[in-house]
Amino acid sequence: MKKILITGGAGFIGSHVVRLFLAKYPNYEIVNLDKLTYAGNLENLKDVENNPNYRFVKGDIVDEGFVNELFNSNQFDGVVHLAAESHVDRSISNPTEFIKTNVMGTINLLNAARSSWGDDFDNKVFYHISTDEVYGSLGKEGFFVEETPYDPRSPYSSSKASSDHLVRAYFHTYGMPVKISNCSNNYGSHQFPEKLIPLMINNIQHNKPLPVYGEGLNIRDWLWVEDHARAIDVIYHSGELGETYNIGGNNEWTNIDLVKLLCKTMDNKLGRNEGESEKLITYVTDRAGHDMRYAIDASKIKRELGWEPSITFEEGLDNTVGWYLKNSDWLNNVTSGDYQNYYKKQYQD
Ligand code: NAD
Ligand code: TDX
Numbered sequence: 001m002k003k004i005l006i007t008g009g010a011g012f013i014g015s016h017v018v019r020l021f022l023a024k025y026p027n028y029e030i031v032n033l034d035k036l037t038y039a040g041n042l043e044n045l046k047d048v049e050n051n052p053n054y055r056f057v058k059g060d061i062v063d064e065g066f067v068n069e070l071f072n073s074n075q076f077d078g079v080v081h082l083a084a085e086s087h088v089d090r091s092i093s094n095p096t097e098f099i100k101t102n103v104m105g106t107i108n109l110l111n112a113a114r115s116s117w118g119d120d121f122d123n124k125v126f127y128h129i130s131t132d133e134v135y136g137s138l139g140k141e142g143f144f145v146e147e148t149p150y151d152p153r154s155p156y157s158s159s160k161a162s163s164d165h166l167v168r169a170y171f172h173t174y175g176m177p178v179k180i181s182n183c184s185n186n187y188g189s190h191q192f193p194e195k196l197i198p199l200m201i202n203n204i205q206h207n208k209p210l211p212v213y214g215e216g217l218n219i220r221d222w223l224w225v226e227d228h229a230r231a232i233d234v235i236y237h238s239g240e241l242g243e244t245y246n247i248g249g250n251n252e253w254t255n256i257d258l259v260k261l262l263c264k265t266m267d268n269k270l271g272r273n274e275g276e277s278e279k280l281i282t283y284v285t286d287r288a289g290h291d292m293r294y295a296i297d298a299s300k301i302k303r304e305l306g307w308e309p310s311i312t313f314e315e316g317l318d319n320t321v322g323w324y325l326k327n328s329d330w331l332n333n334v335t336s337g338d339y340q341n342y343y344k345k346q347y348q349d
Contacts, residue, residue, distance in 0.1 A: 248296025
């Protein structure tokens, strides 16, 4: 058996990675370390909680003593590090929390892994999951490649860039067996409804205004979360140590076109008249420092590791909308309590 630590496994992407690794590798013991912040939810892993190869540990990666103790009492063969504060708008209102979790949490994990592995890095992997936002904002032309200079512009992307730099520094300085990937915007089941797609699905369903920032012309490159999990699997097992891989959907949408497509899909599924949900679109004050366009050139991972997205956006979005409509209990649970306060503050609702 190999023992793999997945951090942030109770979150959106992490839960898909935990599920994929458990299904695909019966010889792995998966330890999911998660603090269960507002974004972490054990309901996301209900279907695997009794799997004998799965263990959940509640804990904070910012707590150095706790992280060291976890690595002292477990000999991990690998780490897949996803735990993070992940929402740009929250980083604008509370940047310090992002530095604590994303920067201090990452260095705590690097130090604990290094000290537990000693100088014996054979067959060990420390895989850090990052974002395309570290590269900054594109104009109308061009794509982010692995060599694009870092130019983070929000507290969130700055904290992710810092953690990427630390991970690379541990490769060059100590020979740590690291890998990094930078992915574009994910969508799919189990995403917390502070992010664009599930927020819009929830609001359309409840006939609430659809808050589009600025003119809605900012562009994002959307990837189905299960395709991101497949890419993480391929990089963890076959990627080169010390290398970075960009992951993207080759699927650019302006926010306004995407929201209109969601409205159309929801009108169909809810039996509403065509155009009904679009009436809910409301332009609101733009996000501070709003990056204009992200677009990933994912040719390296395709060329070297044979990965590419498995489904079209239309299929993925249809599947995603279907999941949220079918799992209204999940959505209702996560939008009760604290979410109401967050929503009021963020949208002056
Ligand atoms: P998420 O917010 O849904 O989940 C984050 C998880 O980390 C939660 O379960 C939370 O409880 C946990 N966590 C937060 N702080 C912690 C701490 N101090 N100690 C332990 N656990 C903690 O995020 P996500 O969208 O699933 O993103 C996962 C990773 O992927 C992040 O590193 C993010 O930067 C990166 N990423 C996300 C996207 C995207 O579109 N969502 C795209 C590219 C990269
Ligand atoms: O209410 C909204 N209205 C709106 O117009 C929200 C929540 C967002 N937006 C816009 C802002 C962005 O241009 O939609 C776009 C997508 O916004 P988010 O879902 O907040 O994602 P983004 O800021 O692009 O960052 C995401 O992708 C990269 C994830 O949240 C990050 O964790 C990831 O690293």
